[in-house]
Amino acid sequence: MLIFTKTQVINSAIPVNLKLYLTAEERSRSRYRFITQDNQEIFLRLPRGTILQDGDILTDENEENFIQIIAKPEPVFTVIADEILLxxxxxxxxxxxxxVEINTGYLRLSPDAVLREMILHLGLTIKEEIVTFYPELGAYGNHSHT
Structure with a gap:
């Protein structure tokens, strides 16, 4: 099992050994065990509160192994309406x-039956999609490379 403990500043010269495809929720887990697409066991042991972004590169303590984080497409609701309804x-x-992912023309969130009813009741349109999801980090969210 490979244990990744540090994030690196994105640098195209870094020799990436592996790629790890993660959903938005999985990218917020700082301590977790994953299996790569080629069946390799990976364990993340990052500083608490680390939020991984698409393209981030992680390394182990010895900086011998590098893995790139790829945002994985996932089921979402894309909510569309005029500005005031959004x-x-x-x-x-x-x-x-x-x-929630916030953009000028839409909101995007994970599927949920109760939220679907609320959104439709407010008069918005929902489009079900499978795309990459980038929710806001929030007022206290951080993304730091250590």
Whole structure:
């Protein structure tokens, strides 16, 4: 099992040995065991609170092995409406502390039957998709390379 403990600044000269495809939730786990697509066991032991981003490169303590994080497409609701309805939906989702990706023309969140009903009741349109999901880190979220 390979144990990755540090993040590296993205550098195209770094020889990446492996790629690890993770969903948005998985990219927020600082201590977790994963299996790569080629059946290699990987353990992340990163500083608590580390949020991994697409393209991040991790290394082990000896800086002998490098793995690149790839944002994995996942099922999401993409919510579409005019600006005021999107703002209203963002307000209600924020009150529920739901991870949301915010863009000028849409909101994106993980599928949930109760939230689906609330969003439809507010008059917004939901498109079910399988895409990469990049929720906001929040006011206290961080992404630091150590």
């Amino acid at each position: 703002l209203r939906a963002a307000y209600h989702l924020g009150n529920r502390h739901i991870p």
